[in-house]
Structures are given as structure tokens and as C-alpha cells.
Amino acid sequence: MDDKATDGAASPQGASEEGALVALVRDLVHELRPRAAPPHISRQSRLEQDLGVDSLARTELSARIERTFRIRLPLDRIGQAETVGDLLAAIEHALPGEAHDPARVSARQPLPPTPAPAEARTLIDALEWHVAHHPERLHLTVLEDDRIEIGAFTYDALARRARRIAAGLVARDVAPGDRVAIMLPTGLDFFAVFFGVLYAGAAPVPIYPPMRLAQIEDHLRRQAGILQNAGAKVLVTLPEGLALAALLRAQVDSLDSIESAATLEREPEAALPAIRDDTQTALIQYTSGSTGDPKGVVLSHANLLANIRAMGEAIGAGSSDVFVSWLPLYHDMGLIGAWLGSLYYAAPLYVMSPLRFLTRPANWLWAVHRFRATLSAAPNFGFELCVNKIDDASIAGLDLSALRMVANGAEPVSVYTLRRFTEKFGRYGFRREAMAPVYGLAENAVGLAFPPPGRAPVIDHVDREALTRKGFAQPAREGDATAMEFVASGQPLPRHEIRIVDPTNRELGERREGRLEFRGPSSTAGYFRNEAKTRELVRDGWLDSGDRAYMANGDIFVTGRIKDIIIRAGRHLYPQEIEEAVGLIPGMRKGCVAVFGAIDPRSATERVVVVAETAETDADARAQLTARAHQTVSEVSGAVADEIVLVPPHAAPKTSSGKIRRSAARALYEQGCLGAPKQAVWRQLTRLALAGFRTQARRVLASLRNLLYACWWWVAAALGYVIVWLGVMTIPTLAGRWSFSRRIARATLWALRIPVETEGLELIPPTNAALVLNHCSYADAILLAATLPGEPVFIAKKELAGQFFAGPFLRRLGAQFVERFDIAGSLADVETLVDAARSGRNLVFFPESTFTRRAGLTGFYLGAFQIATQAGLSVVPGALRGTRSMLRGGQWFPRWSPLGLSIGAPLTPTGKDFAAVVKLRDEARKFVLAHCGEPDLDQLVKPAPTPR
Incomplete structure (x- = not known):
């Protein structure tokens, strides 16, 4: 079909294709609604809204198109087709049809056998x-x-x-x-x-x-x-x-x-x-x-x-x-x-x-x-x-x-x-x-009960009266036309257990119907962020499946959902049985029937409501369908339906996997919304956009608050730094400089309304100690200046020594400058640091050396621990929290975040050899990892090399 045909000036071939397609659509619509007046069908006719061609009818139409035109349709176009014109476009892009060749099987050779990863934990x-x-x-x-x-x-x-x-x-x-x-x-x-x-x-x-x-x-x-x-x-x-x-x-x-x-x-x-x-x-x-x-x-x-x-x-x-x-x-x-x-x-x-x-x-x-x-x-x-x-x-x-x-x-x-x-x-x-x-359910990953391999399906014939009135799955007499049939779902999987219990949680015996509960290593711990539903799910270590069932000869026979079973005059009615029977009535849409109980507000009794989809529009034909549905309900269940509701295609709500959502159907019924026509896509999108307005407004206000706070943060931090810098450069004694810096840092945190939680500061020795801390952010300096006692010696990278403001400032505070990745590489650096520690000051190391925007504790370099081992210094581990969230590496937009500092007990070197250094590092890092609130990035999965 050429472009002119698509635009309306059809070529002979295009006209022929269009005529054949229209005929196919007309025949299908007539089958769906045999008593309705034949609709006018054009390129603009909408498949669903105008012609009633739903997803199942679309499947049938696709098959007929492929047979008629001997083509293979592009399925993505068919799935998205909204009009007859869209179907014509799909035919234009179709591939030639091919007959299936029974002799065609995969040419791949069978793969060699291999065991499963039995030791895998994840x-x-x-x-x-x-x-x-x-x-x-x-x-x-x-x-x-x-x-x-x-x-x-x-x-x-x-x-x-x-x-x-x-x-x-x-x-x-x-x-x-x-x-x-x-x-x-x-x-x-x-x-x-x-x-x-x-x-x-x-x-x-x-x-x-x-x-x-x-x-x-x-x-x-x-x-x-x-x-x-x-x-x-x-x-x-x-x-x-x-x-x-x-x-x-x-x-x-x-x-x-x-x-x-x-x-x-x-x-x-x-x-x-x-x-x-x-x-x-x-x-x-x-x-x-x-x-x-x-x-x-x-x-x-x-x-x-x-x-x-x-x-x-x-x-x-x-x-x-x-x-x-x-x-x-x-x-x-x-x-x-x-x-x-x-x-x-x-x-x-x-x-x-x-x-x-x-x-x-x-x-x-x-x-x-x-x-x-x-x-x-x-x-x-x-x-x-x-x-x-x-x-x-x-x-x-x-x-x-x-x-x-x-x-x-x-x-x-x-x-x-x-x-x-x-x-x-x-x-x-x-x-x-x-x-x-x-049988399975999401709460047990997927599977819970399987039959033995190679066994044909086991079908149990149960006396209807005994089951619906007494909950006893009594085998039916041979030839009993009213018997109910249930299929065995097999036995519990290895290492999993199933039991059937009554309303008092007492386990029931063979062929007694009750609530199915289970437990085992596949069972979920609960629902995400839903404690109320989790408490309903888990009882004394057993999980509630929400299903009714009975056991016979070791097999599980599921009879229905607890919430869906209807109780009428002391008898249990099973919706799926009624739904299947009503769906088989000619004119009803199979798989599109919902049966549920609705409370009558006047009598407070449960009414049986049957919602059935049909494409039938003729009033007399619909009346006949309703009468046939009433008769079928009575024949199948022995009960009378209070109301049969006929609705157009797609009116009965379904899950993503195609199951009828009975609760949703009940809610729509009670709201009087069953069968309401779907609105145009643009109206739906507009309503969705408006529905998100409140969330968007909250986002805008939150962004504005964050921006104002960030501005205030920089004002307070810059002002605090200027004041500290001036004080440090003018106060004559080291103790005075540190005391002044500590007061200004605390005042800055107070002005920023940042809470600080500390623990273990009393564990820091007054001298001869090396503090090792994780390094998260430039904001680390504010927190440490406000909390560390005494006059600590910060070990800074040598690049800072030459900076115009930072270099003199850090020297006045007694900082020492070393190579970033090789602290112990210079003998002069080591001697200087050891002298500082022995003179009554503690060393402060960041063994990660640098920080990144990514949360996580990286590996610790050995230099700090080698120095501590050689000099006989105790190592004090410390964990910083919250500073990375406040100001991430590579970003200059600060955010409010509570801060914390945890100090661990001093660690004493057990020797001076390499093994002692490694042990000291590992013990210190273990404490930091446990208290910093960030994941471990030391044990890494390295990317595999790209093949050339």
C-alpha cells in the first residue's frame, strides 16, 4: 500500500486491502453483537470505543488478518492500534507469512551438563x-x-x-x-x-x-x-x-x-x-x-x-x-x-x-x-x-x-x-x-506446593452439600451431577510446611476445609512499610495464605479465597465456580465475570451479585442472557443470584496477570461506576497531571526551602571561617587558637540548627594516640573542630600547604603536611609526627585519604597504622556521620543533616611487624564501619576487563 492509499487516494491494491480489512472487521463486530445494527466502518473507526473490539477480540482479528492477507503482522503496531487506519498501516509494514515447518527445530547443539551453584548465598x-x-x-x-x-x-x-x-x-x-x-x-x-x-x-x-x-x-x-x-x-x-x-x-x-x-x-x-x-x-x-x-x-x-x-x-x-x-x-x-x-x-x-x-x-x-x-x-x-x-x-x-x-x-x-x-x-x-x-503465592516467593513429576492431574469429586454446609470434603457418590470438582495442587515443597486451620487456629484433619497457612525458608518477613498488613499475615510463625483449602492423601486442594467466598443461609458459595459457568453462556465473555457478595444496607444480609461482560446491546437479547445467568447460578450453586449486572467489555476490573479483581468490582458496583465509559487519553493525562499538582507544589516549596537554607549555610559557614581565620592568625598561643576555633565552630553549628550527637569522647587519651576517622566531606572539619578535645594534630595532604589562606591557617593550628597516599614513605615526616604525638598532642588521620560523593567506607591505607605501630601509639577509631549528606564531594549545595561522632576504645599494637599493622587497621576499620552508617565499599566486585 503506498502513501496515497494511506492518505485516502487509494491505489487499486490499497483499495482492495482496505475493503478486505473492513469486511473482516465488520464480520467480527457482527459476531460480537449479532443483533445490533451494522456499524459504519471507516479508517477513523475506533476499534474499542466505536466497534467494541477489546483485547481478546483484537487477538482473533489479528489471526484473521494474517490468514486472509498471508502476512505476519508487527505485533507492537497491532497492540497499539486504536483505529482501522492503524490496522491498515500495520498491514503495510507486515512481513510475508510463512508456513510453520514442523521439521524446523533449533540447530543449536545441546549444552554440556553443569552443576548448579549450590554454595551461592545471593x-x-x-x-x-x-x-x-x-x-x-x-x-x-x-x-x-x-x-x-x-x-x-x-x-x-x-x-x-x-x-x-x-x-x-x-x-x-x-x-x-x-x-x-x-x-x-x-x-x-x-x-x-x-x-x-x-x-x-x-x-x-x-x-x-x-x-x-x-x-x-x-x-x-x-x-x-x-x-x-x-x-x-x-x-x-x-x-x-x-x-x-x-x-x-x-x-x-x-x-x-x-x-x-x-x-x-x-x-x-x-x-x-x-x-x-x-x-x-x-x-x-x-x-x-x-x-x-x-x-x-x-x-x-x-x-x-x-x-x-x-x-x-x-x-x-x-x-x-x-x-x-x-x-x-x-x-x-x-x-x-x-x-x-x-x-x-x-x-x-x-x-x-x-x-x-x-x-x-x-x-x-x-x-x-x-x-x-x-x-x-x-x-x-x-x-x-x-x-x-x-x-x-x-x-x-x-x-x-x-x-x-x-x-x-x-x-x-x-x-x-x-x-x-x-x-x-x-x-x-x-x-x-x-x-x-x-500452588504458590508471592508471599512464598512463587511456589509452595508441586505434584510429583510424571503424575497425571488428580481431580477430587466432592459432595456439594457436605462441603458448603459442613466444611467437609466428603467424596461424592458416583454419578452425582451436583458434585464439586477440585484439582490437587500437589504436596508442600521440600523444607516447607502447610497446615489447614479453623477460625480458632486449631489444625484440622483430613478432608476438613479451613484456612491454609504455611511456613518455610522461602517465606517473606512481611510487607514493605505496612506493619498492619504484616501483622495480619504472620501469626505465631505461620503465614496466612488468604485461601481456603483441604488436604487429602497428602495433596492440597484449594477451594477459594477467604475474602471472596460468599456465605448464604449457612452455605459457602464459591465465586470461581459460578464465574466459570456464567462465562460459558453464549453471549457472555468468558473470563470476564465477577461474582461477589454485597451487604444489603436494609437487611444486613449478604447479596449475591454477578457482574458479566457482554458485547450484546439488544434489549431482548440482554434479557435472555440475564434469565440464563440466573438459571445457571441456581444450577451450579443451589443458590439464587440477587442481581445480574450486564456490563460492556472491559468493565470488569482485572489484575495485570488477567485475574478478576472481585474487591474492585464490588467497589465499582457500590459506587455505581460499573461500565462507565473511558475518557479520551488527553483527559486522562490532564487529570493525572492535576492529581500530581499537590506533590509538585510540595516539591517546589521544598526546593525553595532547601535553596534558602543553602544560602544561609554558606553565609554562616563563610562568616565563621573568616572569624576563625582572623582569630587563629592573631591569638599567640596554640591552646588559645584551638579554644577559640572550638567556640566558633559550635556557634556556627548552632546557627545552622544542626544537632550533633557524640559518644565516647572520654575514651580519647590526652597524649600518645592516633585518631583514625572516615573522611566524608569538607564539612568534616566543622564537626571535628567543634567536638575534639585538646590541640589535635591534623595530618593534611601536602597540596594544602601551598594554598594562600589554608596553608598559613593550618600551620597556626599545628597541622602536619604529608604525601597523600604514602604517609610513611618519608622518614622525616614520620619523625615529625611521632614527636608531635609525644609532645602531648594526638594525631588525627583520615586513612581513606580522600572523599567522594558516593556514600560508603573505602579501604584504609596502612601508613597511619604503620606509624602508630613503630612509635607505640594507641589507635583510637572514630566514625563521622552525616557530613556527607550535608555536603557531598563534587557538590556545593549544602543540605540540613544531623551530625554525629562516635569514638571507640583505644587499640594497642600487638607488635611491630607487618601482620600487626594489618591487624590494627582491620580492627579500627571494623569499628568505623559499624558506626558510620554507610555501606562497605572495601570488598569490591571489580569490573571485568573488556575483551579486545
């Missing part, structure tokens, strides 16, 4: 172990679809790129313990940024990017809440998303910087802190919000590795496995189960975007075929989509026989879907034993 350890043992081993490949590979990482390539990104984060003042949000789609950038955050010592917070601009307001409002709760310091997103991300910054106080992977990689490589503490936070995983407001699950390196190892042990994972995944990386199943698990066991991972799967579900299965995958995973709706949207003609020759296990989890497993999938794809080599219904 994720960094695991990656570095692989880099050390097989740096060029293929780790992961990103797929466009089953035929096109976008890029790949070896273990070494991933580590190198992650270190560069970490250097960029450190340059932006990201310190260990900070949180960095990652809003990136599936791609090489995500993997590199995730490990880059870990290398910098920070905690990654993955959040999902917006699918389409039409959903921008709800998306950004939700992400703003997550970022605010996480206190994210940096947000990393796509370059194209920087403008939209700025709307988030307007609403999040903590957000200092919005970056892309490219902007972070511009910084030069740097030494990075080694993360050796396995209790350090490795991930803050926000729950999907299916049962309420999102909560940040805090997971340590130890939690993640324990879960990965337990899952691997349960399924016999190893380096000979191959994993194919389309799962989103902001969700635990895709992030931990697919990616980090594959990384740990050195199993090659082939990963594609969820959009690629949703638009063309066969991509997943063909990728399994091509790469001979042994492992994969999906939530229930993924299997359902494959059954409904993949026709036999498109998978002729497909071979799924290499699969030994496909985990079915992240949402309730439907017996109906399970049977249909295994029946349909059994003809293509999929073995029933490969289907593995599993």
Missing part, C-alpha cells in the same frame, strides 16, 4: 559462579515469535552489561538498600537492569508498563501508589516512556530520577560493592491486587534461592532442561519460576513477550516445538486461550512430546480447561502427565 553469587565456570554458555534468548530471535545473553554478557548499569545507578546516588523501580517490557534491557540494580546493592521493584494509551490513567495511578509505597529512588523505563513516566514523578516524592537502560550505561564502569548478606532484600514484589490494595512482598536473596532450590528439587530440574516462557517478568511466575530458576540451574531460557502470546497463542507452542522445551508454565487462562484460539490447521505437525512438565498456576485451575487442553493437544504429543497444577 543471586549475584549464582551469576558470578556461572561467569567463572562457563562465561560463554548461553543463558537466555529473547524471541519476537517462535521463528525470530531478537537477542541473547550468555552469562558473561549479562554480568558485564548489568555492571555497567549498576555504575550508572551508583553515579545517581543509588546506595545499598535503596529501591529502584523497573517498568520495562520483556527484553534484554529488563534482565540487565534487574541484575544491575542488584549489583548496586539496591532492591528491584518490577512494575508492568502500560499496554495501551487508552488505559493510561488507571495504569499510572496504580503505579504511582506502588512507587510511593516502595519509596523508589529511580524509575527505569523505555526511552519512549520517559515522557509518560514524568507524570509519575509528579506524584511520587521519593523519585529523584527517571532513566532508561541506555542513559544508565553511559557512565564508565566502576568498582561495585559485593553483596554477601543473604538477608538483604533482593526483590520487592507487589501483589497483583486481586484481593485488595497492592502490597509489597519483601524477599531476600535467601528466600529466593531457597524457593528456586526447593522447586528444582521437586521437579528434578537441571542444566539439561530447556524452558520456554511467555510469562510477564513483573510477575513472580515469570520472574522467579521461569527466569531466575533457569539462571540458577543453567537451563537455557527462551522467552517472548506476553503480547506475542496473547496476539498469537500458537507462538508459545511452536517455540516449545522448535527448541524442544522440557519445561514451561502458564496460568489457567493461557491454556484456555490455546484451546479456543488455535485451530488445527495452524499447528499441523506440531510436536509437544519433549515437554515433561508444564506448571498450571497463578490462578485457580479449571477442571474444564484442563480436560480440554490435554484432549486437544494430546494429538500433538502432549502427555497428560506433563500437566502439573501447582
Whole structure:
């Protein structure tokens, strides 16, 4: 199609394409709304607002376009298409269609077997172990679809790129313990940024990017809440998303910087802190919000590795496995189960975007075929989509026989879907034993219960009356048409425990339904900055899953969410069972039904409300759907629905992983907002900008306050320095100069309203001592002048001796000038310093030698400790706090910060040899590190040399 066709003066070929596309769209719209009047369709027709083509219908439309035009559509354009004209443009940029070749499998040779890093304590350890043992081993490949590979990482390539990104984060003042949000789609950038955050010592917070601009307001409002709760310091997103991300910054106080992977990689490589503490936070995983407001699950390196190892042990994972995944990386199943698990066991991972799967579900299965995958995973709706949207003609020759296990989890497993999938794809080599219904939750990293490998799904038939009224999962009689069916989720993972308890926390026996609780090494310590929810989660060492379940023959059978179960006349009604049945009614949208209980304000009883999406607009047809829904609810549950609410597509709220948000649906129902039309994108963006006005106003006022304070700081500091300089240059005695300087320094700190906390000053000997302190800032001088007793001898770098003001000033205070990096290199310097100490004055060393803007304690040079050892001086360690925050190196904008000085007990040299010097240094540094409040930068992960 040429430009004229795009502009309206269509060429014959362009007119033919447009006519065929319009016909396809018209047929689809008629199927969606068979009784509605045929709409007028033009280039300007909006797919969603005008024609009712939602995400699932868009998937079907894409498949029909590809079949009709024999092309392969660019999926990013399809995903963002808003109008019929956008679809025409996508056709113009499409590639020729290719038939799938069943004989085409990966040409790569199987990788040699390798063990897992069993001694690794952190994720960094695991990656570095692989880099050390097989740096060029293929780790992961990103797929466009089953035929096109976008890029790949070896273990070494991933580590190198992650270190560069970490250097960029450190340059932006990201310190260990900070949180960095990652809003990136599936791609090489995500993997590199995730490990880059870990290398910098920070905690990654993955959040999902917006699918389409039409959903921008709800998306950004939700992400703003997550970022605010996480206190994210940096947000990393796509370059194209920087403008939209700025709307988030307007609403999040903590957000200092919005970056892309490219902007972070511009910084030069740097030494990075080694993360050796396995209790350090490795991930803050926000729950999907299916049962309420999102909560940040805090997971340590130890939690993640324990879960990965337990899952691997349960399924016999190893380096000979191959994993194919389309799962989103902001969700635990895709992030931990697919990616980090594959990384740990050195199993090659082939990963594609969820959009690629949703638009063309066969991509997943063909990728399994091509790469001979042994492992994969999906939530229930993924299997359902494959059954409904993949026709036999498109998978002729497909071979799924290499699969030994496909985990079915992240949402309730439907017996109906399970049977249909295994029946349909059994003809293509999929073995029933490969289907593995599993159970897990974010609060336990990802997995909690797995079935034994090679076991076909176990389905339990339960007497409805006994379960709903008595909570007893009594096996149903054979042929009982009212029986309820539940799928076994397997047994607890190794070293993890599960129990079922009643409302009094008493453990229940076999086949008794109650609340599922768990504990084990994968369990979170709680929710980030949410003590109230953490107290609800953890009880006497056991964690509350929020699910109801029963155990039978060692297996876990999950019956539903506690908050979602409806109690009617003493009977428990299970929403998911009703939702699935109503969704199967022709005209209803499957997977888009929400069932919840709403309290009747008049009778105070719980009403059963069913919200169902439908594209039907004809009044008579809607009345028939309502009647059919009432009948279905009664047949399935034995109860009567109080209200059936039919709403248009997209009205039922869902989580990012596609699960119905029943609590949110209830809230919209009670507010009368269900089915309210979405506003134009510009209105949404305007409202978001206005919503951020208050935060922006607070930022402006804070910036103004900071600027005024900085001005006052410099006025007070400059005035204090001038007064001290004049006094020092005129007062005749050394003791008088120091006494005068001490009073002015204290007055300056008082004028700046800076609190100073000191401890241990009484431990400083009056003579024959060497004080060793960390060096953080030029502001160190103010704090030390105000707090140190006597007339200390400051050891200054020789460069200061020649300065016009500083040189004479420091000499009058008795300072000594030495080589910066080689204090003990000059015999004359050593003798001068020792004489000063023995004359009744203490030496003050900064063994770090210099300071940087980056927070952290660097290595100590040995010179000061060698002098102390040779002269028999006791070493007094001291830790400065707050001065770097007040005035960072390389910056001249001071900020208010409380200051502190902690002095440790004197250390006596144990000898005069080199070992004694090193021991003295290490003991002194240990005290400083424990009291300075900054991370250890001495033990460094050095950047690997770049290959030539």
C-alpha cells in the first residue's frame, strides 16, 4: 500500500486491502453483537470505543488478518492500534507469512551438563559462579515469535552489561538498600537492569508498563501508589516512556530520577560493592491486587534461592532442561519460576513477550516445538486461550512430546480447561502427565506446593452439600451431577510446611476445609512499610495464605479465597465456580465475570451479585442472557443470584496477570461506576497531571526551602571561617587558637540548627594516640573542630600547604603536611609526627585519604597504622556521620543533616611487624564501619576487563 492509499487516494491494491480489512472487521463486530445494527466502518473507526473490539477480540482479528492477507503482522503496531487506519498501516509494514515447518527445530547443539551453584548465598553469587565456570554458555534468548530471535545473553554478557548499569545507578546516588523501580517490557534491557540494580546493592521493584494509551490513567495511578509505597529512588523505563513516566514523578516524592537502560550505561564502569548478606532484600514484589490494595512482598536473596532450590528439587530440574516462557517478568511466575530458576540451574531460557502470546497463542507452542522445551508454565487462562484460539490447521505437525512438565498456576485451575487442553493437544504429543497444577503465592516467593513429576492431574469429586454446609470434603457418590470438582495442587515443597486451620487456629484433619497457612525458608518477613498488613499475615510463625483449602492423601486442594467466598443461609458459595459457568453462556465473555457478595444496607444480609461482560446491546437479547445467568447460578450453586449486572467489555476490573479483581468490582458496583465509559487519553493525562499538582507544589516549596537554607549555610559557614581565620592568625598561643576555633565552630553549628550527637569522647587519651576517622566531606572539619578535645594534630595532604589562606591557617593550628597516599614513605615526616604525638598532642588521620560523593567506607591505607605501630601509639577509631549528606564531594549545595561522632576504645599494637599493622587497621576499620552508617565499599566486585 503506498502513501496515497494511506492518505485516502487509494491505489487499486490499497483499495482492495482496505475493503478486505473492513469486511473482516465488520464480520467480527457482527459476531460480537449479532443483533445490533451494522456499524459504519471507516479508517477513523475506533476499534474499542466505536466497534467494541477489546483485547481478546483484537487477538482473533489479528489471526484473521494474517490468514486472509498471508502476512505476519508487527505485533507492537497491532497492540497499539486504536483505529482501522492503524490496522491498515500495520498491514503495510507486515512481513510475508510463512508456513510453520514442523521439521524446523533449533540447530543449536545441546549444552554440556553443569552443576548448579549450590554454595551461592545471593543471586549475584549464582551469576558470578556461572561467569567463572562457563562465561560463554548461553543463558537466555529473547524471541519476537517462535521463528525470530531478537537477542541473547550468555552469562558473561549479562554480568558485564548489568555492571555497567549498576555504575550508572551508583553515579545517581543509588546506595545499598535503596529501591529502584523497573517498568520495562520483556527484553534484554529488563534482565540487565534487574541484575544491575542488584549489583548496586539496591532492591528491584518490577512494575508492568502500560499496554495501551487508552488505559493510561488507571495504569499510572496504580503505579504511582506502588512507587510511593516502595519509596523508589529511580524509575527505569523505555526511552519512549520517559515522557509518560514524568507524570509519575509528579506524584511520587521519593523519585529523584527517571532513566532508561541506555542513559544508565553511559557512565564508565566502576568498582561495585559485593553483596554477601543473604538477608538483604533482593526483590520487592507487589501483589497483583486481586484481593485488595497492592502490597509489597519483601524477599531476600535467601528466600529466593531457597524457593528456586526447593522447586528444582521437586521437579528434578537441571542444566539439561530447556524452558520456554511467555510469562510477564513483573510477575513472580515469570520472574522467579521461569527466569531466575533457569539462571540458577543453567537451563537455557527462551522467552517472548506476553503480547506475542496473547496476539498469537500458537507462538508459545511452536517455540516449545522448535527448541524442544522440557519445561514451561502458564496460568489457567493461557491454556484456555490455546484451546479456543488455535485451530488445527495452524499447528499441523506440531510436536509437544519433549515437554515433561508444564506448571498450571497463578490462578485457580479449571477442571474444564484442563480436560480440554490435554484432549486437544494430546494429538500433538502432549502427555497428560506433563500437566502439573501447582500452588504458590508471592508471599512464598512463587511456589509452595508441586505434584510429583510424571503424575497425571488428580481431580477430587466432592459432595456439594457436605462441603458448603459442613466444611467437609466428603467424596461424592458416583454419578452425582451436583458434585464439586477440585484439582490437587500437589504436596508442600521440600523444607516447607502447610497446615489447614479453623477460625480458632486449631489444625484440622483430613478432608476438613479451613484456612491454609504455611511456613518455610522461602517465606517473606512481611510487607514493605505496612506493619498492619504484616501483622495480619504472620501469626505465631505461620503465614496466612488468604485461601481456603483441604488436604487429602497428602495433596492440597484449594477451594477459594477467604475474602471472596460468599456465605448464604449457612452455605459457602464459591465465586470461581459460578464465574466459570456464567462465562460459558453464549453471549457472555468468558473470563470476564465477577461474582461477589454485597451487604444489603436494609437487611444486613449478604447479596449475591454477578457482574458479566457482554458485547450484546439488544434489549431482548440482554434479557435472555440475564434469565440464563440466573438459571445457571441456581444450577451450579443451589443458590439464587440477587442481581445480574450486564456490563460492556472491559468493565470488569482485572489484575495485570488477567485475574478478576472481585474487591474492585464490588467497589465499582457500590459506587455505581460499573461500565462507565473511558475518557479520551488527553483527559486522562490532564487529570493525572492535576492529581500530581499537590506533590509538585510540595516539591517546589521544598526546593525553595532547601535553596534558602543553602544560602544561609554558606553565609554562616563563610562568616565563621573568616572569624576563625582572623582569630587563629592573631591569638599567640596554640591552646588559645584551638579554644577559640572550638567556640566558633559550635556557634556556627548552632546557627545552622544542626544537632550533633557524640559518644565516647572520654575514651580519647590526652597524649600518645592516633585518631583514625572516615573522611566524608569538607564539612568534616566543622564537626571535628567543634567536638575534639585538646590541640589535635591534623595530618593534611601536602597540596594544602601551598594554598594562600589554608596553608598559613593550618600551620597556626599545628597541622602536619604529608604525601597523600604514602604517609610513611618519608622518614622525616614520620619523625615529625611521632614527636608531635609525644609532645602531648594526638594525631588525627583520615586513612581513606580522600572523599567522594558516593556514600560508603573505602579501604584504609596502612601508613597511619604503620606509624602508630613503630612509635607505640594507641589507635583510637572514630566514625563521622552525616557530613556527607550535608555536603557531598563534587557538590556545593549544602543540605540540613544531623551530625554525629562516635569514638571507640583505644587499640594497642600487638607488635611491630607487618601482620600487626594489618591487624590494627582491620580492627579500627571494623569499628568505623559499624558506626558510620554507610555501606562497605572495601570488598569490591571489580569490573571485568573488556575483551579486545
